[in-house]
Amino acid sequence: xxxxxxxxxxxxxxMGQEVILRCVPISNHLYFYWYRQILGQKVEFLVSFYNNEIxxxxxxxxxxxxxERPDGSNFTLKIRSTKLEDSAMYFCASxxxxxxxxxxxxxxxxRLTVL
Amino acid sequence: xxxxxSPQAVILREGEDAVINCSSxxxxxxxxxxxxxxxxxxxxxxxxxxxxxxxxHEKISASFxxxxxxxxxxxxxSQLSYSGTYFCGTGPRGGGNExxxxxxxxxxxxxx
Numbered sequence: 001x002x003x004x005x006x007x008x009x010x011x012x013x014x015m016g017q018e019v020i021l022r023c024v025p026i027s028n029h030l031y032f033y034w035y036r037q038i039l040g041q042k043v044e045f046l047v048s049f050y051n052n053e054i055x056x057x058x059x060x061x062x063x064x065x066x067x068e069r070p071d072g073s074n075f076t077l078k079i080r081s082t083k084l085e086d087s088a089m090y091f092c093a094s095x096x097x098x099x100x101x102x103x104x105x106x107x108x109x110x111r112l113t114v115l
Numbered sequence: 116x117x118x119x120x121s122p123q124a125v126i127l128r129e130g131e132d133a134v135i136n137c138s139s140x141x142x143x144x145x146x147x148x149x150x151x152x153x154x155x156x157x158x159x160x161x162x163x164x165x166x167x168x169x170x171x172h173e174k175i176s177a178s179f180x181x182x183x184x185x186x187x188x189x190x191x192x193s194q195l196s197y198s199g200t201y202f203c204g205t206g207p208r209g210g211g212n213e214x215x216x217x218x219x220x221x222x223x224x225x226x227x
Contacts, residue, residue, distance in 0.1 A: 042219045048213050058214065106156040
């Protein structure tokens with residue numbers, strides 16, 4: 001069964017450093033998302049992406065964040081200058097269609113630890 | 116505005132039933148239910164669309180009451196594998212496939 005994959009599974013970085021989190025969505029899916037989950041809390045939407053453009057972003061997704069689909073398979077989240085409060089689990093998700101609600105399939109996540 | 120889930124946590128013995136509620140102060144257009152085990156990704160359970168429908172998957176079913184702006188997840192004859200945190204995610208107005216707004220979760224613990 002196709003699945004969303006993410007790398008790395010765990011990233012440790014120093015405050016102020018740039019990190020890139022990578023995702024490979026399910027191959028025939030057209031809509032991509034990043035969510036994050038701070039330990040013990042709920043899952044929070046960051047950004048959605050379609051047709052090489054951001055569709056919607058949350059207040060969390062400020063100028064320090066960016067997303068890119070550099071090729072036909074990868075979808076990346078970049079945090080330019082990490083802060084301690086960026087420590088969280090970051091989930092990539094993808095869905096096939098829009099217009100009507102469709103299942104968003106989540107990847108296994110990348111645990112980001114900012115020291 | 117995030118949906119409110121109740122209860123926050125529940126402990127059941129294997130074989131007992133559970134109901135998890137998800138309520139919104141805003142009109143609901145779709146409700147997505149996920150289960151997350153500790154340290155893992157949320158796993159999709161089902162989507163319900165406005166119209167008051169009910170869906171089922173083996174011993175897990177859900178209802179969507181548009182007028183009450185509420186969805187409920189029913190777990191029948193719970194198994195140990197049902198343990199985890201259940202999240203409801205509400206879809207945006209118009210049914211577009213954009214962001215899901217998740218509730219704070221219900222932690223379900225099944226004991227033998």
